[in-house]
Amino acid sequence: MTTLSGRPHTALLVIDVQNDVMTGAHERDGVVANISALVDRARAEDVPVVWVQHSDDGLAFGSEGWQYVPELARRESEPLVHKKYGDSFEATDLEEVLASRGVGRVVVTGAQTDMCVRSTLHGAFVRGYDVTLVSDAHTTEDLTSYGAPTPAEVVAHTNLYWGFHGGPGRRADTVATKEVTFAAAPAGGPATRD
Template sequence: MSTLGNRPNTALLVIDVQNDVVEGNHERDVVVANIGSLVDKARREQVPVIWVQQFDDERLTKGSDGWRIVPELVPAGGEPLIDKSYADSFEETTLEAVLSGLGVGRLVVAGAQTDECIRSTLHGAIVRGYDAILVSDAHTTEDQTEWGAPPPGQVIAHTNLYWTYHKAPGRTAGTVETKNADFTTTP
């Protein structure tokens, strides 16, 4: 259980599923469809859906087409939109204030890029006292093999492996597939 007092709720955190971020990514269409399923389920169960969008002055300028969330996923009115400029979605953003206001102590995480923003946010959540569950088939990354990284499928598999067994005192980590995602209990 989360180490955050009076924070019994769960939220779905959708990270950086933006046009230029996921374009050409590993299994992009499958991952986006899985995230869509998670969003639909969360909304049906009245679980908050929180959207995070990376921005910078080079590639992801606020308001540009590349910065926009992919057209297959549409934030509903009233769903929080968090702007970020660092990999960890908590760094210099309003995410913590939003989660606190919603009484959220448990996050179900999906999005992109696996090897940067997903990992950073998962670790950022755990060290801040949150339970953090990664949806194993709802995150993706680009091919960075030319810079020495493993192929994207291996990056994703490795992230799923280590997050499945991640531990921290008083907090729960782990992974779950989209079809088994549960917004009320830990996996």
Template structure:
């Protein structure tokens, strides 16, 4: 039901699964394993896999912490979007990449739940995309020392509120990695 015309395809959007971002992340290995399975399913279904990679002073372009984790493989045909802001649409070519592929629905996984994942979810939704968050394939680091809730609580809360997100002409929701529909039909 996307509000974007002639955009009936789905893409798996994998956000910031980089060595430095996932260092110390909650359930890191489980999340990476589920993302790996999602990527393989998407490729098998003919669904585009689009990778997002963050750079900053902490994650300089090309550095070791900037690299995608070694357990995941970016294929040559997979688009990689480079960003410097939380929302993967801001000052990037993500919209052009998705438009060229006729994508109007995103299935989102990656890191960090309370930063780039959340910003991109909202950015996509306000731009007219249908957006499904994979409930067990996103993670964050422990920021309780700075007053944040525990990582598990951040993830649970994000899943809770995204499951009730609504707007005219668009759909949102959550699904586990095992249950998410990666097909080309609207949710």
């Protein structure tokens, strides 16, 4: 259903599941376990797994905190996209990586929900991708001291609004890990929400 012609495939995006990003993250272990299960399923189904890794002044490229959490291991054959902005498409080669694999739908996991995950959801959608958010495979830290809702509320709200997101010729949906399918979304019909 994507508006990107000749792009029938799906890819799994794993965004910023890095040591410092995940320190103190809401439901950290469960989220990492769900992402790991999705990575295993994608590999078994020959679906591209694309790893996204953030760096900035507070998260130094190559540092221990910048590394992916030890529970998740990228294979050398799997693309790694380095970014400096919230949207994983911004000033990166993500579009080229996906285009070269015929990907028109992305399944999004990772951190942080209210920053890089949301930016990437919208970035993918406005670029013509169908976008599935995995409801129990993204997380954020506690930013309530800055006036933000609790991490659980941020995750719940993002799951809710993304399940109702839409646009001409594209599909957005929110599903739980156990409900993820890497098959192309059918044309038309309502999005699936959990």
